[in-house]
Amino acid sequence: MWDEIVSQSIDEFLKKNPYHQFIALTGGGHLAHASDIPKRTSRRNALDYAIILGDDPIETGIADFVLIPGPVTITPAPRIMTILKEENGRPIFYSSKKIR
Numbered sequence: 700m701w702d703e704i705v706s707q708s709i710d711e712f713l714k715k716n717p718y719h720q721f722i723a724l725t726g727g728g729h730l731a732h733a734s735d736i737p738k739r740t741s742r743r744n745a746l747d748y749a750i751i752l753g754d755d756p757i758e759t760g761i762a763d764f765v766l767i768p769g770p771v772t773i774t775p776a777p778r779i780m781t782i783l784k785e786e787n788g789r790p791i792f793y794s795s796k797k798i799r
Contacts, residue, residue: 702729706739713744727752730762 709721723729729736730750737748752762784791 702736702739705729706736706743709736709740710743713740713746 705723705725709723713719713721723736725736730752735750737750740746741748749764750762751764751766753766753768757765757767
């Protein structure tokens, strides 16, 4: 039911905006098994679509394109331990570190 409602919303958007393209970022489960969102949408409007997945393991015929990115190392963002509150309509900053 969820995929059908998403498909209907995409179709309505494309009918109102005929010169636009639409990219749906969804989980792989919404793109698989012949009942996926792109196929449901194409059934409504006969427009072409492509499915791009980043799946492992790769299955034959699972998508039009399969992305296989290399490993990525992510450095955590530093935390400054600051809290912003509002008192009397003015911002008040609290910090776990002394501000110089």
